[in-house]
Amino acid sequence: MINCRMMVPGSENRRRIWIYLCSPVERMNPFDTVDHADHSGFGNTGPLRERRAYDPIVQAMSGLMAVTGFAGQPPVRTGAAIADTATPMIAVIGILSALMRRQSTGRGDWVDVSMLDALSFLMPEVIEYYQGGAIDPPLANRHPGGAPFNCFHATDGYVYVATVTDIDWNNLLRAMDREDLIDDPRYAHLPDRHDHVDEVEAVVENWIKGRPRDGVVDVLQSHQVACGPVLSMDEALASEQLRARDMLIPLETPEGKAVPGIMGLGIPIRFADDPVQFDVPAPQLGQHNHDVYGALLGVDDAEIARLKDAGVI
């Protein structure tokens, strides 16, 4: 059994319903039969452990907002709640590790994961380059690990082009019919291209600006240059690639009825031998009350009915 909690540490003491529901689990010897996983904004320890957080609070305090956006503009959050969604991934790693340990030793564990720790852990390259003096935030669309490495304006949209190695740069020059620059010592190696970043970006910008977005991508990718279109949400949701990989799947109501035109996300892990997929739609509110409170926690039918009548569950 895995007992997951997502709340500010200590708040269970102020929420009697939680204690009530949890106590049958907590009375078990937790390390023998239960793995616990706590998720919170700042974790179970440290001076900020009782602070409240939603996703952007952690984006702000991790430094992520400091490195995102354009110089001279106000700070801006990443448009998806990545601290909210990445933290449970880290917790799942902790839970699976604890389960494996239990398979080997018979003893489980108690996992404590915070959104601030998790989001910081996703920023190693920023922290390294910053401490090395290689970046002066915000970064906009450049990156200290490559040049040219930016977002360029095509006739009908934007193309992101990212070159890192000298091979990348030479491939890009061939794609643009600019072999004349391959042996140019001003741009030969990455430090040279960083020293002349405006010049190498101008070469790319001038080539792209009169061309359509998708045509640019086709030419560059055919020369093994990492690039891609900046897609609108409509385009992203129409992705043939995501559909081919079962990452956009028709959504169903809890009763199993299709919701026309609305897609949900699939599972981002493909197993060759034992593939996984969603087998039931999302449950209705309270659909599994009897399974959880009754079969799992041992609350009897009369008490479940009383809790339901009282509006507790």
Add this chain to the structure above:
Amino acid sequence: MINCRMMVPGSENRRRIWIYLCSPVERMNPFDTVDHADHSGFGNTGPLRERRAYDPIVQAMSGLMAVTGFAGQPPVRTGAAIADTATPMIAVIGILSALMRRQSTGRGDWVDVSMLDALSFLMPEVIEYYQGGAIDPPLANRHPGGAPFNCFHATDGYVYVATVTDIDWNNLLRAMDREDLIDDPRYAHLPDRHDHVDEVEAVVENWIKGRPRDGVVDVLQSHQVACGPVLSMDEALASEQLRARDMLIPLETPEGKAVPGIMGLGIPIRFADDPVQFDVPAPQLGQHNHDVYGALLGVDDAEIARLKDAGVI
């Protein structure tokens, strides 16, 4: 044994060194003794499987850039390489799942994870709100799940304030000594506050604009309002919270010497019973060649010496 590859599908056929080094592993029955994990930009299947990607290409094609930033500005990437760093987390979940299956069944698996799948998987709330017509990208610092929910200018910096529930809103009003608005029907419930978002934001903006950043945070947090300062990278790296949780640890050279003043990231999972930590510094290039090619893959000393002389390893 876990065999991890990070390359465009098919490129191993163009890289004989890879085949050479891999073949002792691949000759084993992979599902009996080895778990494989492939990481790539777009995965082993689908029409884009052979395309090249670095992190921002996937940010562009997932729609993340479309929802990030301010209206009327060019698209902008998230300042950290989150597709690069989140994808291996998803892969680790796949690897641990395959290892657990092998502990139970004796049979491992082959895991295929793509950066595009992984980053899309971190955007469920964006995809839901967008399909529901609740957002018109880019989102800047607002969010359809709350109001007021934005980044506000204090005298000496920015504070992010995020309210979602009616309780959050009432707590915020008490913190600002604006109890007079608690029963105001214009702002009573979240849909009301969305309808009057400029008004509720103005209430917060006016209260914050004459106050210092950290003082605002202290007052609001003492009223259980989720908020936080927008920290610079220097401030984020000085975080007492991250230090208390061993998330910022002194970096060592491969020889075990301290690198004064430079911090590396710790492990974002705290186990209560069996804590984990880094026990050795990062290896020097080739430090483990004998362990990997010799002990693990069975290449003899003479051949290892020959490969080294030839510059292959």
